[in-house]
Amino acid sequence: MTYAVTEACIKCKYMDCVEVCPVDCFYEGENMLVINPDECIDCGVCEPECPPNAILPDTEQGLEQWLELNRTYSAQWPNITRKGEVPADADAHKDEADKFNKYFRANPGGAKAGEMEQA
Amino acid sequence: MSDVQWHKTACNLCYVNCGIEVAIENDRMGKIRGDRSNPKSQGYLCNKAARIPYYVHHKDRLTTPLRRRADGGFEPIDWDTAVAEIAERVRQIHAAHGGQSFALYGGGGQGNHAGGAYVTGLLRALGSRNTFNALAQEKTGDFWVNGRMFGGQNCHTAEDVHHCDLLFVLGCNPWVAHGFPNARDHLNRIRKDSARKLIVVDPRRTETAELADLHLAVRPGADAFLLAALLATLVRRGAIDRAFIEAHTVGFEAVRDALLRVPVEEWAAAADISSADVDRCADMIQAAKAMVVRVELGIQQGVNSTLNSYLEKLLIMLTGHFGRKGTNQLHTWLAPLWGNSQGKVYAPTGDEVIGGLLPPNSFPRAVLSDHPERLRAVFVDSSNPANTAADTMEAERALRALELLVVVDVAMTETAALAHYVLPASSQYEKTEFTLFNFEFPDNFFHVRPAVLAPLPGTMAEPEIYSRLARALGILPGDNVLGPLRAAAARSLPEFDRAFGAFMKDNPAAQPAAALVLYNTLGSTLPDGTGVAAVLWPAAQACARRNPTAVRRALDVPPDVPDARLGEKLFEALVRSPQGMAFTRHDYEEVWSLVETSDRKVHLAIPEMLDWLGRLDVAQTRPDPEFPFVLAAGQRRMFNANQIFRDPAWRRNDPDGALMVNPDDLASLEATDGAWLAVQSKRGRIVVRCQADVSMRRGQLALPHGFGQAYPSADGTRLVNGPRANLLTAGDNRDPIAGTPYHKNVPVRLAKATPEEATAEEEISRRIHAAVAA
Numbered sequence: 001m002t003y004a005v006t007e008a009c010i011k012c013k014y015m016d017c018v019e020v021c022p023v024d025c026f027y028e029g030e031n032m033l034v035i036n037p038d039e040c041i042d043c044g045v046c047e048p049e050c051p052p053n054a055i056l057p058d059t060e061q062g063l064e065q066w067l068e069l070n071r072t073y074s075a076q077w078p079n080i081t082r083k084g085e086v087p088a089d090a091d092a093h094k095d096e097a098d099k100f101n102k103y104f105r106a107n108p109g110g111a112k113a114g115e116m117e118q119a
Numbered sequence: 120m121s122d123v124q125w126h127k128t129a130c131n132l133c134y135v136n137c138g139i140e141v142a143i144e145n146d147r148m149g150k151i152r153g154d155r156s157n158p159k160s161q162g163y164l165c166n167k168a169a170r171i172p173y174y175v176h177h178k179d180r181l182t183t184p185l186r187r188r189a190d191g192g193f194e195p196i197d198w199d200t201a202v203a204e205i206a207e208r209v210r211q212i213h214a215a216h217g218g219q220s221f222a223l224y225g226g227g228g229q230g231n232h233a234g235g236a237y238v239t240g241l242l243r244a245l246g247s248r249n250t251f252n253a254l255a256q257e258k259t260g261d262f263w264v265n266g267r268m269f270g271g272q273n274c275h276t277a278e279d280v281h282h283c284d285l286l287f288v289l290g291c292n293p294w295v296a297h298g299f300p301n302a303r304d305h306l307n308r309i310r311k312d313s314a315r316k317l318i319v320v321d322p323r324r325t326e327t328a329e330l331a332d333l334h335l336a337v338r339p340g341a342d343a344f345l346l347a348a349l350l351a352t353l354v355r356r357g358a359i360d361r362a363f364i365e366a367h368t369v370g371f372e373a374v375r376d377a378l379l380r381v382p383v384e385e386w387a388a389a390a391d392i393s394s395a396d397v398d399r400c401a402d403m404i405q406a407a408k409a410m411v412v413r414v415e416l417g418i419q420q421g422v423n424s425t426l427n428s429y430l431e432k433l434l435i436m437l438t439g440h441f442g443r444k445g446t447n448q449l450h451t452w453l454a455p456l457w458g459n460s461q462g463k464v465y466a467p468t469g470d471e472v473i474g475g476l477l478p479p480n481s482f483p484r485a486v487l488s489d490h491p492e493r494l495r496a497v498f499v500d501s502s503n504p505a506n507t508a509a510d511t512m513e514a515e516r517a518l519r520a521l522e523l524l525v526v527v528d529v530a531m532t533e534t535a536a537l538a539h540y541v542l543p544a545s546s547q548y549e550k551t552e553f554t555l556f557n558f559e560f561p562d563n564f565f566h567v568r569p570a571v572l573a574p575l576p577g578t579m580a581e582p583e584i585y586s587r588l589a590r591a592l593g594i595l596p597g598d599n600v601l602g603p604l605r606a607a608a609a610r611s612l613p614e615f616d617r618a619f620g621a622f623m624k625d626n627p628a629a630q631p632a633a634a635l636v637l638y639n640t641l642g643s644t645l646p647d648g649t650g651v652a653a654v655l656w657p658a659a660q661a662c663a664r665r666n667p668t669a670v671r672r673a674l675d676v677p678p679d680v681p682d683a684r685l686g687e688k689l690f691e692a693l694v695r696s697p698q699g700m701a702f703t704r705h706d707y708e709e710v711w712s713l714v715e716t717s718d719r720k721v722h723l724a725i726p727e728m729l730d731w732l733g734r735l736d737v738a739q740t741r742p743d744p745e746f747p748f749v750l751a752a753g754q755r756r757m758f759n760a761n762q763i764f765r766d767p768a769w770r771r772n773d774p775d776g777a778l779m780v781n782p783d784d785l786a787s788l789e790a791t792d793g794a795w796l797a798v799q800s801k802r803g804r805i806v807v808r809c810q811a812d813v814s815m816r817r818g819q820l821a822l823p824h825g826f827g828q829a830y831p832s833a834d835g836t837r838l839v840n841g842p843r844a845n846l847l848t849a850g851d852n853r854d855p856i857a858g859t860p861y862h863k864n865v866p867v868r869l870a871k872a873t874p875e876e877a878t879a880e881e882e883i884s885r886r887i888h889a890a891v892a893a
Contacts, residue, residue: 022153022163023304038311041303043166044771045152 002037003047006066007100008054009033011093015083017046017055028080028109029073031087036074037067052094077108126571127154127697130168131230131547132760133297134556137164138699141171141548141571148172148548148572156698159564163301166757166771173769174546175572178831179530181543182577193541198579198587205540206591208523209245212496218246220495224482225252225502229761231547232456232554234581236634236654238500238527241585243631244594248475249465249485249494252502254457255476256509257416260425260857262474264432266461267725270715272474273455276435277560278411280305282445285407288319289431290342290417290863294326296755298415300559306330316403320345321417323821324814333399338391339749339819340422340864341740345390346430347732348397349404351381353437358405360439367711368436370724377729389737404438409445420753420862422739424854429728436721442710448560449713451666451703453693454658456555467493470858478858479508480850486517496523500581501544503762505533506827509848509860510802527584530765533829543578545570550580551651561707562673566699567655569647582638582651589635596629596636604640612687615641619656633657649694659693660686662702666712669703727856742818746800746866752844753824753862754779765828767840767887775884776826776841777810780869781817785809788869795872795880798822800847800865806872806880807842820867832886840887 005017009032017033018026025039026046035046035055047055058067093099123144129136138157142149151169155162184201185193196204212220223242226235239250254262266272280286280299286309293302309315310330319328320335320342328334337345353359354375364371387397404410412435418427440446458475465472467490468481477485482504486494497518508514518524518537526538535541553567574580589595607618619640623629629636634654642650663670663685670676670685674692692700711719742749758770767774778796790796792811797804798820807822815821826841852861872880 020152023307039307041165041307043164043169043303045164045169048150048169 002040002042002058002067002070003035003044003055004037004058004063004066004070005032005034006054006056006063008052008094009050010099011087011096011103012052012054012090014051014086014090015080016049016051018080019083020045020049024079024081025074026080027074027077029077030105030107030109031103033080033109034070034073034077037071073106076106078110080109123149127156128548128568128571129157129230129552129566129699130164130171131174131228131552131763132167132171134229134554134558135160135297135300135302136230136554136556136566137168137300138566139164139168139171143571146572148175154698157566158562158699158701159300159559159566161301163304165297165303167760170758170764170769170771171548173766174764175548177530177766179765180546180575180578181529181531181535181541182575183543185541187539201540201542202587202591205523205525206588208539209496209588209592212522213245216495217492219249219492221245221247222249222251222477222485222494222497223247223500224479224497224504225500226250227554228501228763230554231501231552233550233552233651233654234500234527234544234585237582237585237638238498240632240634241589241594242498244589244592249477250475251477251479251482251485251504253479253507254474255478255858256480256507256860257419258859259473259476259478260419260854260859261428262457263425263471263857264428264725264728266459266473268432268721268723269449270717270722272459272461273452273457274449274713274715275558276432277448277450277558278413279409279445279448279560280411280413283409283411284314284445285316285318285403285410287404287410287412287434288317288321288327288331289412289414290321290419290421290427291413291415292321292325292327292755293413294330295757296415299413316407318400318403322816322819333396333403335392335396335400336816338389338740339751339816341390342418342421343423343426343430343732343735344386344737344740345392345397346427346434347378347381347735348383348386348390348392349400350430350433350437351378351383352397352401353404354378355383356401356405358401359437363439363441364437367442368721368723369718370722373724373729374433374437377732380733385737386735389740407440409443410438410440411446412440416753417863420860422861422864423731423735424859424861425856426728426731429725430732433723436723442707444707448707448710450558450560451563451662451669451705451713452555453557453565453655453662453702454555466490471856473857478853479504480853480858480860482508483510483513483517483850486520495521497521497525499524499526499528499534499538501528503528503532503534505537506762506843506845509845509852509862510850511843511845512803513850514845527581529578529763531829532762533827536829542584544584545574545578545580546572548572549574549578551647551649553652553655557702560710561705562701563703564699565693565702567649567652567693567696568699569649569697580651582635582642586635586639589632594632594635595639596626601636601640604636605643608641608644612690616687645694647694647697652694655693656690659690662686663689666703666705669705669709672704673701743866746868748784748818748820748867748869750798750800750847750865750867751819751821751863752848752865754821756823759823759825761825762828764825765830767830773810773823774888775808776823778807778842779812779815779821780809781815781819782811782813784817784869785811788871790871795877797870797872797876798847798867799870800849800867802849803846805842805844805846806876808880808884820869830887833889836886838883838887
């Protein structure tokens with residue numbers, strides 16, 4: 001019983017979800033967030049907060065890849081509990097297709113994320 | 120431009136009452152988030168809280184007082200007419216039959232206790248202490264045991280789940296139903312910490328059982344046999360805390376002797392638990408440094424309810440897991456939610472009055488008997504007995520038989536539909552509210568939450584409603600009398616205190632209605648419309664007198680403030696803390712100051728309970744051949760709550776309130792998942808949608824509570840959404856002491872619904888959910 005962050009988050013990362021999560025279970029990668037399935041309490045408060053509708057309950061069909069990705073990277077990436085600066089081009093990527101293949105990066109996010117992007 | 124304002128308030132869906140923040144935009148409630156500044160819940164909330172706007176804004180809110188017409192329908196009337204007519208009927212019935220013929224049913228729900236004090240004041244002024252409410256169909260067996268063990272029926276155990284190393288969950292499913300602060304968060308923490316363990320006793324493999332180190336899938340109705348077998352095992356092993364027993368309890372020998380007579384293997388088998396699992400459970404308890412026992416309705420509404428509560432308390436006491444960090448404790452009260460009425464009997468039904476409350480299971484008899492003091496007039500406040508009391512047909516017959524039924528509620532409930540007068544209350548977010556669900560230790564919390572929305576036009580807050588009735592009845596003095604008190608309150612709290620004390624001394628007749636006097640004097644001077652909190656003035660004084668050190672710590676009061684002014688400081692903080700506040704802060708060892716026996720010891724031996732234990736017969740656990748299934752009538756689920764949610768749109772799943780059934784049982788009926796089944800008990804028959812679920816035991820069924828409400832469909836027809844489970848329950852399937860219903864053990868049989876029934880139900884479901892989608 002968990003929610004998972006899916007492809008629509010990539011390169012958008014609005015982080016509104018982080019502000020409302022009662023148990024601080026979001027983890028930050030370079031250009032997306034994930035949910036730790038062992039910490040998520042299935043409250044669903046984050047779901048309507050996400051502008052590109054990237055957060056889905058695990059009861060939805062076909063989420064296996066994303067559930068796996070959330071589990072894997074929540075163990076590697078740093079915890080995020082406060083909304084940071086939204087990427088300037090977030091709106092431009094909001095309705096884009098195939099973002100995983102084009103942009104996904106396994107690097108952790110956080111303060112250094114912007115610098116890595118430039119490097 | 121949108122103008123979104125975030126306001127602090129609390130969730131009203133379970134008794135944890137988590138602090139929340141709600142977004143108000145154009146007089147409507149939108150988003151909900153956890154309030155990180157709430158000292159109890161610290162930002163936590165669950166899946167249900169986000170749906171609160173469906174409680175606030177829906178098509179079934181009442182907006183005008185209603186009067187029953189001779190033809191059975193209702194007509195709208197204005198408030199002045201309603202108050203004058205009700206007062207006249209009250210006077211007539213009172214003159215003919217006296218105060219004993221009146222009763223209150225309800226007096227608040229999971230989020231609203233503020234009105235309860237005021238309607239109670241009105242009833243007391245009429246000479247009645249008769250109160251029926253939900254606590255007396257859930258918890259009074261526990262209160263009875265507490266009265267005998269701890270010396271007061273409102274000595275109530277707290278559960279320090281957050282710090283335990285063994286959580287023993289008995290008859291509840293906190294992942295879904297919560298019951299302690301931040302439940303899911305803490306269950307996750309226990310699961311992830313190999314040094315902390317979880318035992319779950321539940322017939323069903325619940326969501327919480329899935330997380331457990333040990334799940335004992337007890338046979339429904341056999342909890343007492345399992346608990347006794349476990350206790351006997353611990354005693355036989357010597358795995359009890361002799362030093363604790365010696366220092367803090369009396370009566371151990373009688374308990375030990377009774378437990379040594381328990382046939383452990385036979386009773387474990389009756390509970391369908393292997394002796395090896397009983398031993399494993401005992402091993403885990405023996406290894407625990409700090410066990411906490413978390414109990415709920417699974418045992419309290421199960422067979423042998425009061426005995427279950429006794430055995431559960433013995434488990435805590437014999438193992439010495441009490442009064443330390445991570446164990447069970449007692450807790451303080453700002454004001455006790457229930458009373459202490461040991462030894463009192465209610466004449467019309469012969470029931471023992473427990474915690475000052477009468478059991479809803481006896482409500483029909485209290486009305487329909489021929490006893491001279493039978494009930495003739497009932498005020499129902501925030502309660503819906505036509506759906507929630509056992510045996511719906513009998514409850515409705517009693518409600519119809521009353522000479523006066525007044526219902527105060529926010530919506531047209533099933534009970535309101537039977538009333539002579541219906542008075543529309545403002546919703547819990549349109550007025551200042553609080554609850555007395557303050558069950559924590561060592562820090563205990565209180566939350567006075569100001570209104571976040573304006574009252575819906577035509578509605579009124581309960582204190583105002585009862586003030587008007589009290590004024591019309593001559594119970595509440597006029598402004599010429601109250602004016603000086605109001606003026607004193609405007610000057611200062613100490614001045615008000617002196618004036619109020621003198622007034623009450625000079626006007627003993629006003630004492631029962633003190634709450635109404637407070638609201639109409641002190642209340643008018645309180646900030647942010649928190650006048651309803653005026654009734655907390657004497658409560659704050661009493662709490663500070665009882666627990667001066669703990670109040671001082673919680674409020675961080677400077678040492679130069681004398682104890683005599685602590686109550687005033689506490690009251691001022693209460694009405695100015697919209698995020699909630701701690702009102703007492705204890706050290707763990709101070710728990711013994713909360714025990715009310717004269718020797719401050721826990722009295723372990725209760726003769727009635729030891730007799731009951733001695734009379735237990737395993738034949739009780741065998742299924743009834745005529746009704747071979749055991750139905751839990753009133754299961755807590757992800758999207759059910761109490762009756763206050765009436766709009767079916769609030770649910771994100773389980774739209775029809777399905778009957779959960781083991782797939783093998785379904786197959787043996789040759790029924791398919793999702794089909795319509797007929798459930799037949801000795802009291803009634805209902806048709807429900809079924810849902811195959813592997814978490815259920817064979818022979819076990821569950822229906823949710825919180826369904827069975829009528830709601831206007833798209834074309835305005837009122838359609839009933841989901842099962843009215845109490846059409847199946849019988850008033851006499853109840854605890855012999857507390858009168859609490861055995862709702863977790865309703866014997867039924869199952870059959871496929873007829874094709875006609877299935878078609879009709881499918882059509883109703885379709886129309887309800889089409890209205891939802893629209």
